[in-house]
Structure formats: structure tokens, C-alpha cells
Amino acid sequence: MSVQNRTPSWPGEQLCNSCFYTAMRTHGVCPRCGHDGVLPGRANRTDPKPVCLTCASIPEDYRCRTCAAEGQIYRGGRCARCALRDDLTALIVDGAADPATMSTIVEILCGVERPESILTWKRSPKVRSLLSSLSSGEIPLSHDGLDAVSQRTQEVSHLRSLFEHHGLLPHRDxxxxxxxxxxxxxxxxxxxxxxxxxxxxxxxxxxxxxxxxxxxxxxxxxxxxxxxxxxxxxxxxxxxxxxxxxxxxxxxxx
Missing domain, CATH: 1.20.1270 (Substrate Binding Domain Of Dnak; Chain:A; Domain 2)
Structure with missing residues (x-):
């Protein structure tokens, strides 16, 4: 898993993975300065209200160098969403039979609530093979095309559901x-x-x-x-x- 600064030392404390993940997923308006963004710190040990990076005196840079969003950095200075977009573009857009459709699929997969889950999901050889075959046109983007792969595999069912939800495929029983x-x-x-x-x-x-x-x-x-x-x-x-x-x-x- 390519996650940067998984167990950082913040002012006065060493964070475990669980606390770090929770902190970096806390967003809102800082009660001290009014900054709207990630609120991973605490004002002090007696005040539990979450505050922004600056007010918590956290020196590390947690802003994605691609999209500038604040939060956990996944790889190479990029957030999980941008890292996922880079990976999927290389996998299914570059050299695709239909780059426009594959670009739409990239945006669908990158638009999920937790892009980290798709980063984990796509590491499966079955998933990578399925996505590559859709990109090359070997598997048509249709219900019949997905059925020909295997109707009951979890990978196919997950993609089919996403494609139906976003209008790439019609809903069916x-x-x-x-x-x-x-x-x-x-x-x-x-x-x-x-x-x-x-x-x-x-x-x-x-x-x-x-x-x-x-x-x-x-x-x-x-x-x-x-x-x-x-x-x-x-x-x-x-x-x-x-x-x-x-x-x-x-x-x-x-």
C-alpha cells in the first residue's frame, strides 16, 4: 500500500494508523481561523475541538500537488483520488479503442466516496484483465459483453452496478x-x-x-x-x- 506518512509524529504525540486515518478524514471549518478544509489536529490537550493543520502547528504538507485538496497523501505527493486517476489512465485510456468512453469510466471509478477502495480493488489480476479487455474492445461494453466474461463474478457485478448507476448501461433485472x-x-x-x-x-x-x-x-x-x-x-x-x-x-x- 503506497500511503505516505502513515504514522507521523505530530507536535507532542506519535499517531497510530487508526488515529491518523481518522484525523485526515475530518473536514470542516476551523473554529480558530475559519479555514475550510481538513481538521486533523486539536487546539490543545484539554480542548477536543478539531482544528486545521496551521492552528494545530502540524508542519507536514498534506495538500495534493495535483488537485490541491487537503488530506492524506497517498503517493508521490498526490492524494488517493489523483493517484487512482493516474493509474487508470495508464491502464485503460492510453491506447484504448474508445478513449472517450474509457475516460468516462475513469471518472466514474475516481468519483467513488473512498478511492482507496478502488486502488485496492484494481490490484487484483482479474480486475486489471477485465479493465484492459474493456479498453481494447475485446469485451464489448454491454450486458452481453459482461455476461460472456462471467455473470456471477464479483468483479463483473461491481462494474456492472457502477455502469448502470451512471448510465453507461441500462438497468436490468x-x-x-x-x-x-x-x-x-x-x-x-x-x-x-x-x-x-x-x-x-x-x-x-x-x-x-x-x-x-x-x-x-x-x-x-x-x-x-x-x-x-x-x-x-x-x-x-x-x-x-x-x-x-x-x-x-x-x-x-x-
Whole structure:
């Protein structure tokens, strides 16, 4: 972790990491001088009110050399947000198939409340590979493109949620999408046409049609999806096939 001055010595005291992080995340108007910024110090040992760097006589420079924001310095004189922007620009903007879109993604990721979390998250080889593939165009920026990677990975889910929130992707019902993917795989496991046909009719006409009709983008339908999966799974038993064939003949296609 590239954090500068993690355990500094401030006037009269040695700070632990926890206290330092808390101090550098305290912002407001200094009650002594009216400065609006980070308030990491205390006026004195008997006065608990937080005060600014100057009034606390803290000599270290905690102003980002890029954006001039006061706070914890992460690397090379830069705050975590600016360090993250540098890293992501080098990773996904430089040489990108669509630099403008990748620049938008950089701003989305840098705009989170705690950029340190994204700095940690992007150290994962899976995350770096995913971002690089989006940058090169190998993975299209679409729901289908992300689904092709792996719908259930945490990395993909996190990016999908951010992209939906910021309008890069339309909102969708994730549980409906999972059921559609699961159903395709389930039907592919049924080799006998005489069994597959009525199961497919039952799944698509009764369950998939109902799930789509009740679906609202951005709202989960987990309970309905799980119930549908259970019923479809049970429907390919030998004792269920005649019943399904009678209730869902081939003419009832969705």
C-alpha cells in the first residue's frame, strides 16, 4: 500500500494508523481561523475541538500537488483520488479503442466516496484483465459483453452496478438475466427431444413469460427466479412429461 506518512509524529504525540486515518478524514471549518478544509489536529490537550493543520502547528504538507485538496497523501505527493486517476489512465485510456468512453469510466471509478477502495480493488489480476479487455474492445461494453466474461463474478457485478448507476448501461433485472442464462444451460443438458420439448414449452411459456412480464429493470426478482428454477428442474421427471405435454403443446410458443 503506497500511503505516505502513515504514522507521523505530530507536535507532542506519535499517531497510530487508526488515529491518523481518522484525523485526515475530518473536514470542516476551523473554529480558530475559519479555514475550510481538513481538521486533523486539536487546539490543545484539554480542548477536543478539531482544528486545521496551521492552528494545530502540524508542519507536514498534506495538500495534493495535483488537485490541491487537503488530506492524506497517498503517493508521490498526490492524494488517493489523483493517484487512482493516474493509474487508470495508464491502464485503460492510453491506447484504448474508445478513449472517450474509457475516460468516462475513469471518472466514474475516481468519483467513488473512498478511492482507496478502488486502488485496492484494481490490484487484483482479474480486475486489471477485465479493465484492459474493456479498453481494447475485446469485451464489448454491454450486458452481453459482461455476461460472456462471467455473470456471477464479483468483479463483473461491481462494474456492472457502477455502469448502470451512471448510465453507461441500462438497468436490468439481474435475476431474470440469470434465469435466462440458467435455462439455456439446463435445456442443453436434456438430450432426448421427447423430454426437452415439453420442458422447454413449460419453462418458456409458463415461467419465462411470467418473469419477463413481472420484471422491472433495477428491481430484483430472486424469489420468483428460484421458484421457477425449482419447478423447471422437477419438470423433467418421467412422471411429469405426459402432464407437461398435454398442458403445453408445441403450438404454445412464447
Amino acid at each position: 439481474e435475476y431474470l438475466a440469470r434465469f435466462e442464462s440458467w435455462l439455456t444451460a439446463k435445456l442443453d443438458t436434456i438430450a432426448q427431444p421427447a423430454i426437452r420439448a415439453p420442458v422447454e414449452q413449460f419453462a418458456t411459456w409458463h415461467h419465462l413469460r411470467r418473469l419477463r412480464g413481472n420484471s422491472t429493470p433495477g428491481h430484483a426478482s430472486e424469489r420468483s427466479m428460484l421458484s421457477a428454477k425449482q419447478q423447471v428442474t422437477a419438470s423433467d421427471r418421467d412422471d411429469q412429461i405426459p402432464h407437461l405435454a398435454a398442458r403445453h403443446p408445441p403450438s404454445h410458443r412464447s
